[in-house]
Amino acid sequence: MSVLVHLCLGCGHQSAWHEGGNGGYTPCRCCRAGTADPDPAPMLLPTSTSPGGIPEPLWEPGTRRNVGTMHASRVCGCVACHEAALRISRREHPFAAPRLVGLSGR
Ligand SMILES: [Zn+2]
Ligand SMILES: [Zn+2]
Ligand SMILES: [Zn+2]
Numbered sequence: 001m002s003v004l005v006h007l008c009l010g011c012g013h014q015s016a017w018h019e020g021g022n023g024g025y026t027p028c029r030c031c032r033a034g035t036a037d038p039d040p041a042p043m044l045l046p047t048s049t050s051p052g053g054i055p056e057p058l059w060e061p062g063t064r065r066n067v068g069t070m071h072a073s074r075v076c077g078c079v080a081c082h083e084a085a086l087r088i089s090r091r092e093h094p095f096a097a098p099r100l101v102g103l104s105g106r
Contacts (some may be wrong), residue, residue: 001047001056001057001058001059001065002044002045002046002047002055002056002059003044003045003047003058003059003065003075004042004043004044004045004056004058004059004061004075004076004081004085005042005043005045005076006036006038006039006040006042006043006076006083007038007039007043008030008031008036008037008038008039009037009038009039010030010036010037011028011029011030011031013026013028013030015036015038016034016073016086017031017036018030018031018033018034018035019034019036020034029098032041040080041080041084042069042076042077042078042080042081042084044058044084044088056088058085058088060075060085061075061076061081061082061085062074062075062076062077062081063075063076063077
């Protein structure tokens with residue numbers, strides 16, 4: 001599943017890496033310090049299926065991922081993420097976009 005993340009302006013890593021418990025996985029001093037300086041604009045981390053290489057759908061902003069596992073985390077659900085997700089889903093699924101009602105006259 002593709003996901004939207006905020007990158008730290010200080011070191012360029014995902015702001016989630018700065019949160020408690022994740023510091024052990026990275027040698028980055030900024031991440032280990034535990035205080036991110038997240039970019040307010042989210043970045044898309046695309047994933048694709050393997051095999052197949054088909055782009056995977058986006059995690060809905062605010063969704064909980066991997067509930068009940070060690071890697072439980074929450075997809076950021078801020079306004080910027082919602083807007084970005086909307087833009088992406090419109091682009092990737094033009095036919096799934098909400099239809100404009102009342103403009104066609106039919
Ligand atoms: Zn950082
Ligand atoms: Zn870092
Ligand atoms: Zn966000």
